[in-house]
Amino acid sequence: MKAQRFDLVPLALLAAVTLGAAALIGTPSTWVTLTVAGLAMGLLIFIMASGLTLVFGLMDVMNFAHGVFIAVGAYVAASAMKAFGGGLAALAPAMLGAMLVAGALGLFFERVIIRPVYGQHLKQILITTGGLIVAEQLIHVVWGPDLLPLERPEALRGALLFGDVALERYRLAAVVVGLAIFAALLVVLNRTKLGLLIRAGVENGEMVEAMGYRIRRLFVGVFVVGSALAGLGGALWGMYQEAVTVHIGAQMMVLIFIVIIIGGLGSVTGCFVGALLVGLMANYVGYLSPKIALGSNILLMVIILLWRPRGLYPVGKA
């Protein structure tokens, strides 16, 4: 990978979208607010999507039930916030709880649902959709069918004012957390032996196995971490919206699919750029002409696929 130069064109596209929006929106303060909101949304989507794209790259498995981990994370966080009093101190147990439960669910899912259908795409789609149905119903059984409030801690409410630019505290916090997770993922993937194996596995799994590494075990690890991240993302997203319903996962899945298709299936960097693009687009277009907000993302996907049919950062197999 060292020999290849890092492809800067997608980043230029990102910059072009941001600047183009600045020209269209006009008022700088609105533009800054929207950009921060877009970045926050994009980074939260990235947290949820990163696991899915890695799982696909590594094992050629597409999990249509990924949204369940998001929903479970959000519900666990809502319960934990309530149990611990809802202050800033409750944030840590809520987030950890969301990650733990979603991760454990991921382990169960990999063992029971996905393991028997490796290598069979059609069955994977069917079986994970089945898992989605059952899991959504079980969420109903455990938490009831009603909308659950998920309130932000006092310290994260309200906005900071810089001159005439208002920035919501929670969005800033989401940007910080998202960037930290992206940095951590990059360090693990690029600077550790484990990351080397994962990248090699995405590139050419058979070769890694031939060298004596158990790619299966690696895969389980990635699946569990991906699920835990989805849980965390769900918790953060639920808090972003201040309410949780069972549909939170299914709603996000559409955006997540768009993101990982745009980014190139299996690529973490692509997922990152794609998530930022989608998040920014959603907020800019949502402001400029709200009626076509989601349509803009579909349009974005179509244009990018016309330009690069395998996504922004195509990965070995795909």
Next chain:
Amino acid sequence: MIRTLLSGDLPRSRVLTCLLVAIFLCLALAPFLFPGTRSLDVAARVCVFILLVASYDLLLGYTGIVSFAHTMFFGIGGYGVAIAIARLEPSWSAVGVGAAAAILVSLALSFVIGLFSLRVKAIFFAMITLAVASFFAILASQLSGFTGGEDGITFRVPEALRVRLTAYYVVFGASLALFLALLRVVNSPFGRVLLAIRENEFRAEALGYRTVTYRTLANSLGALVATLAGVLYALWLRYTGPNTTLDFSIMIDILLMVVIGGMGTMYGAVIGATLFVVAQNYLQEAMKVLSGALKGVPLLPDLFHPDRWLLWLGVLFVISVYKFPTGIVGYLRRR
């Protein structure tokens, strides 16, 4: 005679034959066997869903492609008729105009989606269709001036259809005719090529069949029939809205019906849709009784709560995919 009607594709199992004949007779004589508005409504729903599920099976079971946009075409049919009647007048010509417009839109859309994404992996197609379908659902609820938004459109049907009995037999007859037409398609040389593509795409291509063309055609044909099913459903309900046509849960229902009934055979659609719609309407009552009986036991009453009927069908779905990949029909035929 029967052999020609069924295009030579006989049930090939005694139990299955009995079931199919029973379902056919029940549907054909529904207004007389089961008087009452509700049971007639259930019967009409069964007819429409058999057609819808059969057209989906053309994609999933025969061609091996997973689409999440089938409800979109169903919805286009419903909205086509509803908008045409609401704008023009409750006459047959308005129905014709609406249906024709809906068919054109569906064909164009399915052609574009197919051309775009059928060249690549099944997973890719599934994800693209999911995105497009959810976009369409949002579009329908946003353009409220045109589609009635979340409330949908309630409209008056042509004079003749205002009698429930006539309306039912129109739905039944059209569904039956279209179902037999689908049976004809899958048993034609075209259908054989689709099966070949499902089994081994590479080999089918090597034999000289343009797989992309065949898949795109199958996709468009499935979309066409789904649109017609949408037209029938709208005419029956005299209403079209996001919840009756475009909702993702209906897509999930269709998947459940196809897989539980049996993929890769049109009869699977009959069994699956009948079982599902009947369960949807009557299983809840059984569960209410069961849930009441289990009162006091922890957790169990919640698991058997009437609203949780989908949980059990979901479990059945997962078991079907693992253990009975050919569904109920495949199981009956194997015995």
